[in-house]
Amino acid sequence: MTAHSAIQPTHVTVGDAKDKNWYIDKSFEILMFICGISAIIFVVGIFLFVFKEGLGFILGDMNFSEFFLSQKWRPTSLNKATYGILAMVAGTAAVTGLAMLICLPISIGAAIFIAEFAKGRTREILKIVIEFLAAIPSVVWGFIALSIMNPLIINVFDVPMGLGVLNSAIILALMAAPIVTSIAEDAFKAVPDTYREAAEALGATRWQTIYKVILPAAKNGLLSAGLLGVGRGFGETMAILMASGHSINIPTSVFDSFRALTATIAAELGETAVGSPHYQSLFAIGIFLFLITFIINMTADFIVRGVRKG
Amino acid sequence: MKLLQLAIAATITTGLIGWIATDVAARTMIQNKGSDTLVNVAQAWAEAYQKVKPDVAVAVTGGGSGTGIAAMINGTVDLANSSRAMKEKEIAEANKNNIKPMEHLVGYDALAIFVHKSNPMTSITLAQLADMYGDDGKTENWSQLGVKVPGCQGNKIVLISRQNNSGTYIYFQEAVLGEKRDFRLGTKDLHGSKDVIDLVEKTPCAVGYSGLAYDSPHVKKLPVAKDDKATPVEATMANAVSKLYPIARPLFMYTNGEPQGDVKAYLDWIKSDIGQCITEEKGYAPIRPINCAKK
Numbered sequence: 001m002t003a004h005s006a007i008q009p010t011h012v013t014v015g016d017a018k019d020k021n022w023y024i025d026k027s028f029e030i031l032m033f034i035c036g037i038s039a040i041i042f043v044v045g046i047f048l049f050v051f052k053e054g055l056g057f058i059l060g061d062m063n064f065s066e067f068f069l070s071q072k073w074r075p076t077s078l079n080k081a082t083y084g085i086l087a088m089v090a091g092t093a094a095v096t097g098l099a100m101l102i103c104l105p106i107s108i109g110a111a112i113f114i115a116e117f118a119k120g121r122t123r124e125i126l127k128i129v130i131e132f133l134a135a136i137p138s139v140v141w142g143f144i145a146l147s148i149m150n151p152l153i154i155n156v157f158d159v160p161m162g163l164g165v166l167n168s169a170i171i172l173a174l175m176a177a178p179i180v181t182s183i184a185e186d187a188f189k190a191v192p193d194t195y196r197e198a199a200e201a202l203g204a205t206r207w208q209t210i211y212k213v214i215l216p217a218a219k220n221g222l223l224s225a226g227l228l229g230v231g232r233g234f235g236e237t238m239a240i241l242m243a244s245g246h247s248i249n250i251p252t253s254v255f256d257s258f259r260a261l262t263a264t265i266a267a268e269l270g271e272t273a274v275g276s277p278h279y280q281s282l283f284a285i286g287i288f289l290f291l292i293t294f295i296i297n298m299t300a301d302f303i304v305r306g307v308r309k310g
Numbered sequence: 311m312k313l314l315q316l317a318i319a320a321t322i323t324t325g326l327i328g329w330i331a332t333d334v335a336a337r338t339m340i341q342n343k344g345s346d347t348l349v350n351v352a353q354a355w356a357e358a359y360q361k362v363k364p365d366v367a368v369a370v371t372g373g374g375s376g377t378g379i380a381a382m383i384n385g386t387v388d389l390a391n392s393s394r395a396m397k398e399k400e401i402a403e404a405n406k407n408n409i410k411p412m413e414h415l416v417g418y419d420a421l422a423i424f425v426h427k428s429n430p431m432t433s434i435t436l437a438q439l440a441d442m443y444g445d446d447g448k449t450e451n452w453s454q455l456g457v458k459v460p461g462c463q464g465n466k467i468v469l470i471s472r473q474n475n476s477g478t479y480i481y482f483q484e485a486v487l488g489e490k491r492d493f494r495l496g497t498k499d500l501h502g503s504k505d506v507i508d509l510v511e512k513t514p515c516a517v518g519y520s521g522l523a524y525d526s527p528h529v530k531k532l533p534v535a536k537d538d539k540a541t542p543v544e545a546t547m548a549n550a551v552s553k554l555y556p557i558a559r560p561l562f563m564y565t566n567g568e569p570q571g572d573v574k575a576y577l578d579w580i581k582s583d584i585g586q587c588i589t590e591e592k593g594y595a596p597i598r599p600i601n602c603a604k605k
Contacts, residue, residue, distance in 0.1 A: 071495065076376075076474045078489045087495070151512060158463050160515040163498070241501070246473075249496040257498055267501055271376030271475035273383040273403050278475075 050290060054283030061277045062284060073248050073264070075278040083281045085288070090250045091258025095168045095240070096233030098254065103173035103180055104226055110177075111184035111225075116210060127182075134178035142242030145171045149243070159255045163245035166254040171243050172236055176229040183228060187221020188214060220303045227300035231293050237262040261285050338572045340368045344378015344391030345477050346503050347419055347521040348561055351592040352391055355580055358588055362579065366572050372502075375477025382564050385409055388573050390564040393419060393477030393521070394484075410567045416580055418595035420522040420550040421481060421557040423532045424507060426514045430457045433533045433542030436486055436556060442467060442517065443482070445492040452515070461514035470506050470518035471497035478503065482519055485557050522547065523593030550595040561594065 062083065070084025114126055145167050153162030191214050199209040215222075237260070245257025246267065265282050272279040342352055349372035356368035378390035383404045396404075396411055404411050423434055429452075441449040449455065452465045459465060471493060472479040483493065500506050506518040511528040522545050525531055533542035536556040549555035569577050579585050587602035589595075 073495075074474070074492055076480070077492050078480075078483065079492070154513075160463050160466055160468050161498075161513050163509075245498045246500065247496050247498045257496070259499075267473050267499070268475060271374050271380055271473070273380045273400065276403065 047290065050283055050286045054280055054287045056275075057277060057280030057284045058287075060280075062281070067284070071248065071250060073259075075268070075281055081277065083277075083284075085261065085264075085285060087248045087250045088259050088261045088264055088285075091165070091244070092234060092260045092262075094251050095165050095172060095244070095258065095260070096230055098165060098169035099172035099176060099233050100226060100229055102169060103176050103229055106173070107177045107180035107225070107229075108184050108222060110181045111188060112210060112214075114181070115185045115188035116206070116214070130178050130181050133174065136175075138175065138236060138238040139242075141171050141175055141239035145239060145243030153255070157255065161245065161255070161257065163243060164255050164257045165244075165251045168240050168243040168258075168260075169254070171239050172233050175236060175239065176232045179232060180225045180229045183225035184218075184222055187218040187225065190221060191217045220306050224300040224303040227296050227303070231296040231300070234289065234296070235262060235293055236260075237266050241266055261289055265289075338366045340366060340389060340573055340576060341381075341387045342368050342389040342391065342563075343371045343373065343381050343387045345375040345393040345561070346372045347375075347393040347478055347523070348391040348416075350523060351417070351589055351594055354588050354592050355585060358584070359576060359579060363572075363575070366576065368576065374473065374475055374501075375480070376473075376475025379564070380475075382411055382566065383407060383409065385566070388565065389577075392562045392564060393559060394481045395560075395562065396564065411564045412567060412569070414563045414565065414569075414577055414581075415560055415597050416563050417561045417586070417589040417597055418550045418558055419561055420545040420547070420555045420595070421478065421485070421519055421559060422522045422525060422545040423534055424510045424518050424520060424525075424529045425532055426459065426462075426510060426516055427528065427530050428460045428514055429530055430459065431455065431530075431532055433535055435535045435537060435540075435542075437537065439486050439534075440488070440491070443469060443471070443493055443497065444487045445494050447494055459514055463515070466515055467517060468513055468515040469494065469497040470509055470513075470516050471499050472503075472506065472519075473499050473501050478519065478521065481559050482557075485559070521594075522550070525593070547590065547593070547595045551599065558595070 066082060066084055068084075068089075069086055070082060071087035071090075072082040072084045073088065074080075074082045110126075110130065114123055114130075118126055145163070149167045149170065150162035153159065153167055195213050195217055196209060199213045204212065240260045241263035244260055244263060246259050246263060247257040248259050249257055251258045265285055269279070269282050272282065342356065345352075349370065352370045356370050359366065359368060375392040375394055378387065378392055379396055379400055381387040382390035382396075383400060385407055390411075395413065401411055423439065425431060431452075434455075438449065438455060441447040450467060452459045452462065452467055471482075479493075479499075483489070483491070487493065498509070500509060500518075503520045503524045506520045507524050507526050507529055510516045510518045511526065525545075531545055533544045534556055535542040540556075543549050543555045545555055550558040563577065563580070565573060565577070568574075580589075581597065583600050583602075586596035586598070586600055589597075590600075590602055
């Protein structure tokens with residue numbers, strides 16, 4: 001902009017800062033400020049909206065012990081509506097846990113390879129391919145679960161149905177892998193090279209360096225990578241809706257069907273009358289989910305910040 | 311210069327949007343939403359009606375009877391499709407929003423019971439179904455029904471149901487379980503009639519229920535008997551019209567108050583012989599016996 005005014009010096013009065021360019025400058029500053037704080041406005045707005053819609057239920061029809069301790073989710077029952085989310089919480093937790101068991105070793109292994117071993121082309125190609133995994137839409141993952149994994153699990157394990165915890169956990173592990181891998185890789189990169197040099201100087205092999213030096217040093221970053229994976233697991237909806245079998249049931253084996261909290265909201269919200277107890281109870285589940293993911297993400301964030309400071 | 315270009319681009323875009331908007335506004339839109347059972351025939355009606363009255367466009371969306379009824383209560387549709395009658399509670403909720411739902415019978419459907427092709431069952435009674443699907447029911451294995459299903463590990467019945475606001479789900483509850491009995495927990499609650507058929511096709515242990523129109527050669531349809539003594543009746547359109555089939559149900563469309571103008575013309579057309587022949591063609595029973603030219 002200064003270049004522009006230099007070409008047409010006659011339009012600029014020396015000492016007067018408030019020319020055309022000043023206003024353009026100022027308005028862009030304000031625009032950018034609005035963009036900058038919009039994220040905060042949206043988060044607060046969404047939270048207020050979800051809270052407002054669910055509040056009527058929390059204060060009115062909700063029975064806390066039934067909500068958290070009963071597995072009877074029958075909001076449209078013709079004789080007595082019950083709102084128990086225990087089975088869904090158990091199902092969501094089970095699948096997230098199993099997904100992390102599958103995902104963490106693979107992702108951390110991949111991250112170690114990318115950060116410590118791979119060089120040049122290999123490294124770049126690997127990074128792109130792993131990030132490509134994140135670009136697959138969740139409904140496509142759901143299709144894979146329904147049409148490939150379901151018959152595969154039935155055939156391999158000889159079970160009546162392939163939709164359930166195992167299927168969902170594998171899909172979820174693949175979906176969470178790119179995030180976990182890239183955060184874990186960042187954590188490894190954050191370990192100062194002096195550590196590696198010191199280890200090498202002491203005669204440590206590469207494996208010893210990784211196992212004894214780098215993994216402990218990157219511990220916090222890895223933990224936060226895992227937590228973000230867990231957050232992904234709790235929040236994933238579409239793929240899980242298709243892979244879980246969508247049945248209210250506390251899973252006792254990895255082949256059992258279950259129902260996720262998110263999938264319940266997705267499946268039922270469109271069909272409820274606005275303001276009815278069923279509608280509000282779904283928002284109450286939304287509040288619960290919001291709190292869980294909020295806590296998980298905050299914890300992960302604090303841990304990451306710890307990494308940066310240390 | 312960049313700003314000028316941007317301004318020109320913005321003007322053109324706004325103009326285009328405005329032009330498209332006025333073009334759409336020139337045609338009357340009828341919003342039609344609801345029952346998955348009805349969605350195929352509703353689409354066929356809408357398409358055929360386009361030729362009768364090109365200036366009226368009918369937008370059809372599915373999602374389940376609950377979706378349609380909720381939209382009617384919320385006042386966002388002109389016509390709600392439902393495979394069950396509206397409940398008193400729902401009518402009261404609609405009245406609160408100043409909406410007076412009015413029921414229009416547009417066809418009948420037989421609720422068919424589907425099992426895997428390899429299932430040796432030849433018929434099923436309503437009591438057996440209730441004991442499988444009902445809360446506290448005792449039937450959990452196919453062997454309790456006297457059959458062994460090939461390819462079904464453990465012989466355990468995999469119950470396939472629908473999401474709890476689907477008209478089919480609620481009709482099944484009323485007609486098979488009885489109003490006072492809930493569904494057993496642990497049924498697979500699928501989100502569409504077609505999904506039920508697809509899953510039954512792939513799962514030897516499964517049993518599912520769905521509208522007759524979704525029948526497929528890849529699954530087996532079980533004749534249903536009212537009780538132990540009655541003869542099982544095949545789920546067919548003729549048996550639905552004659553009410554011989556024990557779980558046949560009426561299909562409705564709802565309007566807000568007495569239908570007016572284009573909506574009334576559309577409904578009258580649906581109930582006419584032409585509309586009802588489309589109903590029959592799509593696998594549902596018409597509201598009165600009619601003779602349609604077979605295509």
